[in-house]
Amino acid sequence: MRIVLLGAPGSGKGTQAKKLMADKNIPQVSTGDMLREAVATGTRFGLKAKSIMEAGNLVPDDVVLGIISERLGQPDAQEGFILDGFPRTTQQALDLEELLDEMGTPLDTAVLMDVDFDILMKRLTGRRTCSLTGKLLNVYFSSQAELDECTDAGGELVQREDDNEETIGNRLSVYRENTEPLIEFYKKREKLTTIDAEGAIDEVYTRLRESLQ
Numbered sequence: 416m417r418i419v420l421l422g423a424p425g426s427g428k429g430t431q432a433k434k435l436m437a438d439k440n441i442p443q444v445s446t447g448d449m450l451r452e453a454v455a456t457g458t459r460f461g462l463k464a465k466s467i468m469e470a471g472n473l474v475p476d477d478v479v480l481g482i483i484s485e486r487l488g489q490p491d492a493q494e495g496f497i498l499d500g501f502p503r504t505t506q507q508a509l510d511l512e513e514l515l516d517e518m519g520t521p522l523d524t525a526v527l528m529d530v531d532f533d534i535l536m537k538r539l540t541g542r543r544t545c546s547l548t549g550k551l552l553n554v555y556f557s558s559q560a561e562l563d564e565c566t567d568a569g570g571e572l573v574q575r576e577d578d579n580e581e582t583i584g585n586r587l588s589v590y591r592e593n594t595e596p597l598i599e600f601y602k603k604r605e606k607l608t609t610i611d612a613e614g615a616i617d618e619v620y621t622r623l624r625e626s627l628q
């Protein structure tokens with residue numbers, strides 16, 4: 416199964432990709448996570464990406480394409496993958512199409528995760544990641560038991576650098592301007608499926624699974 420999860424920041428791409436990855440045994444390929452790793456490692460390229468990401472702008476297409484083509488060539492991606500946060504521009508979508516054509520493995524579906532813009536702000540300002548397990552949590556939406564599970568084990572609830580209101584505002588407008596056109600792009604290719612991504616995480620996951628049957 417080769418799918419793209421398309422959706423605004425905070426629509427739940429990472430949350431749902433992780434569930435699907437565990438169920439289907441195919442990797443989640445998140446350009447955001449890979450870029451954050453490069454930043455944390457402090458490579459020269461990582462240092463360049465840091466300020467772009469902190470401002471909520473997009474890293475150049477050729478850089479992201481390089482990361483993706485290397486990742487999709489790895490053995491664990493041969494049976495399929497879940498792309499999370501890529502493509503994000505029409506150029507990236509065209510590049511992906513060309514890359515998958517060359518590999519002889521076309522994309523099955525692009526799933527648009529539809530969430531109202533007001534809900535996104537709350538999801539993003541409330542997001543925390545457990546420093547021990549990497550689990551995505553939310554101070555507004557996760558249960559106290561889930562949050563305690565991390566802190567009781569000695570973990571910290573870490574907030575992403577770009578999850579402040581100002582940067583979130585820019586990320587949402589960058590999404591509208593650069594990424595929303597991909598809805599039409601995949602519609603034209605008859606590859607678009609839209610799911611209602613509001614409501615409880617498990618309910619959204621059920622809808623996602625049904626949309627992939």
Ligand code: AP5
Pocket residue numbers: 422423424425426427428429430431446447448450467468469471472473474475476479499500501502503507538539541542543551552553556577586612613614615616617619
């Ligand atoms: P990236 O890491 O991809 O961030 P994003 O697109 O802004 O998306 P998010 O990760 O913020 O949201 P998500 O949809 O994964 O939601 P999540 O599941 O975490 O990109 C970061 C930056 O990297 C970009 O700004 C750019 O600079 C750069 N970059 C990355 N890819 C690039 C590319 N291709 N080209 C150029 N630059 C690129 O959920 C959010 C929160 O909500 C969590 O707390 C979660 O617990 C909660 N939640 C999820 N679902 C629910 C639900 N159903 N109910 C209640 N809470 C929920």
Ligand code: MG
Pocket residue numbers: 428429430445447499500
């Ligand atoms: Mg994410």
